[in-house]
Amino acid sequence: MSQRTKYILAGVVGLVAIAGTFFYIQYKKLMDYTIKPKSVRITKLSLSKIAMDVYLNFTNKSTLNFDIIEQDYNVYINNKFVSRVQNYSKNSVKAKSTSLIGVNVEFNPSKVLKVIGKNLSDLLFKQDTVIIKIEMKLKVSLYGIKISIPYVMTDTLKNLTAKEEKS
Numbered sequence: 001m002s003q004r005t006k007y008i009l010a011g012v013v014g015l016v017a018i019a020g021t022f023f024y025i026q027y028k029k030l031m032d033y034t035i036k037p038k039s040v041r042i043t044k045l046s047l048s049k050i051a052m053d054v055y056l057n058f059t060n061k062s063t064l065n066f067d068i069i070e071q072d073y074n075v076y077i078n079n080k081f082v083s084r085v086q087n088y089s090k091n092s093v094k095a096k097s098t099s100l101i102g103v104n105v106e107f108n109p110s111k112v113l114k115v116i117g118k119n120l121s122d123l124l125f126k127q128d129t130v131i132i133k134i135e136m137k138l139k140v141s142l143y144g145i146k147i148s149i150p151y152v153m154t155d156t157l158k159n160l161t162a163k164e165e166k167s
Contacts, residue, residue, distance in 0.1 A: 023145070030142060032061040035151050037160060038100065051106045058091075058138075059098045067092050069146070070139035071103060077116045078131050083107045093140075101138075127158035 036057045044051035058068075071087040085105050093099045122129065131154065138149040 029062040034059045056101045072137040074135040076133040130157035
């Protein structure tokens with residue numbers, strides 16, 4: 001291997017290391033966030049379909065602006081998987097600010113009740129015993145690179161519906 005080839009190879013390795021370090025630092029900055037439920041608005045309520053708009057406050061504590069290009073949610077009730085929700089609408093998130101993220105959720109309540117083994121009266125009158133866990137993966141575009149932001153939110157149905165009334 002010639003001397004010139006060695007210098008080029010060393011330069012390429014150095015450039016890759018610097019770029020990798022830069023993107024790792026940007027990723028660590030991007031992970032400085034909080035997500036809190038803001039409100040839930042029911043748009044359709046029937047025995048065969050419940051449709052609602054769920055709004056989340058995404059607080060970006062970093063100095064980076066980015067776009068959320070895809071949202072993927074797995075919903076569990078009392079540790080039993082009930083639904084997967086995906087949203088492909090673009091949301092822009094500004095640095096050092098709170099942005100509102102909306103998600104359209106639709107499901108068949110009879111199927112959910114069958115999966116969790118509860119009846120409608122338990123959901124209506126014993127809301128503190130219904131634990132809702134949502135595993136979120138927000139896919140963001142940062143410098144043209146797609147990055148996944150994971151987040152898990154766990155709360156009772158009682159607390160989530162109480163937050164809806166406050167908003």
